[in-house]
Amino acid sequence: SMTWDGYYNLSSINDWIDDLAATYPKVVEVITGGTTYEDRAIKGLKISHGEGRRAIFLEGGIHSREWISPATVTYITNELLTNDNEDIKAAAHGFDWYIFPVTNPDGYIWSFENARMWRKNRRPIGDHIGVDLNRNWDNNWMVVGASSNPARDDYAGTAPFSEPETKSLSEFLTSIGDNIDMYLSFHSYGQMLLIPFGNTTAPLANYHDARNIGARGMGALSAKYGTLYRTGNIAETIYHASGGSIDWVKEELKVPLVYCYELRDNGAYGFVLPNEQILPNNLEVMDSLLELIFQAKRFG
Ligand code: 0X9
Numbered sequence: 001s002m003t004w005d006g007y008y009n010l011s012s013i014n015d016w017i018d019d020l021a022a023t024y025p026k027v028v029e030v031i032t033g034g035t036t037y038e039d040r041a042i043k044g045l046k047i048s049h050g051e052g053r054r055a056i057f058l059e060g061g062i063h064s065r066e067w068i069s070p071a072t073v074t075y076i077t078n079e080l081l082t083n084d085n086e087d088i089k090a091a092a093h094g095f096d097w098y099i100f101p102v103t104n105p106d107g108y109i110w111s112f113e114n115a116r117m118w119r120k121n122r123r124p125i126g127d128h129i130g131v132d133l134n135r136n137w138d139n140n141w142m143v144v145g146a147s148s149n150p151a152r153d154d155y156a157g158t159a160p161f162s163e164p165e166t167k168s169l170s171e172f173l174t175s176i177g178d179n180i181d182m183y184l185s186f187h188s189y190g191q192m193l194l195i196p197f198g199n200t201t202a203p204l205a206n207y208h209d210a211r212n213i214g215a216r217g218m219g220a221l222s223a224k225y226g227t228l229y230r231t232g233n234i235a236e237t238i239y240h241a242s243g244g245s246i247d248w249v250k251e252e253l254k255v256p257l258v259y260c261y262e263l264r265d266n267g268a269y270g271f272v273l274p275n276e277q278i279l280p281n282n283l284e285v286m287d288s289l290l291e292l293i294f295q296a297k298r299f300g
């Protein structure tokens, strides 16, 4: 089992998913969200306490150097399965949960074993390696804040969904899309909760509800340690960038609530967030998630 006092490599996370399915066979199912360039499974799990529930989708680790993302997603998973708190149990039982802690497995291994700051996948493109999987989705592909230069960290790929990871994960998403109430993508760093779209500051149809719900969630996040998050439109709050996962999920799958967390910190340690901050981060994000769910119900 995991203790979240350090970061776990891909095989530890994948073994842990198998352990959960063995421990909770009636509730946990191992699922595959697709396949990577290096032919690894994008391994995840579905938590379900019965038929007919709406779903929440958690996407972690699409940028491999953002290690706090899989750490957060695995922690949430564990809480949903083990915590006896009434609110957590209600969330766990009230929804189907589709959870992928590491959606860029090839990159995650590369970041652990070879280059800590690796962000992209590992597909060779000419003399360079890797596509930014958060620029490769088929929504406003290559419109803004994305590069056509494979040497760059924000290289968008050769075409929309040119990458096996985004293509196969998007196909999995399409298969369940109608059921999803909320989609959360976990990144670091910067302490923000981002709302589509990344190509424009023009508000999406339910922007004001999404922002209200999000801001209340971030209020709950700050209660424990005073950590402050900013909530708002991607283009306004961080920068213009298109081809990201949440934009596609919002526009193509019409999922009502989609958010991108930029987790701790504010730049003191950046992507290399110290071990001591993993649990505090996880605890405050868990508080925010429960509040997001609660507020989403209030706003219908
Ligand atoms: O640039 C990104 O992909 C994200 N920031 S990060 O520092 N983690 O790389 C922001 C993603 C939000 N943008 C869209 N979904 N369009």
Ligand code: ZN
Binding pocket: 063, 066, 134, 187, 188
């Ligand atoms: Zn990121």
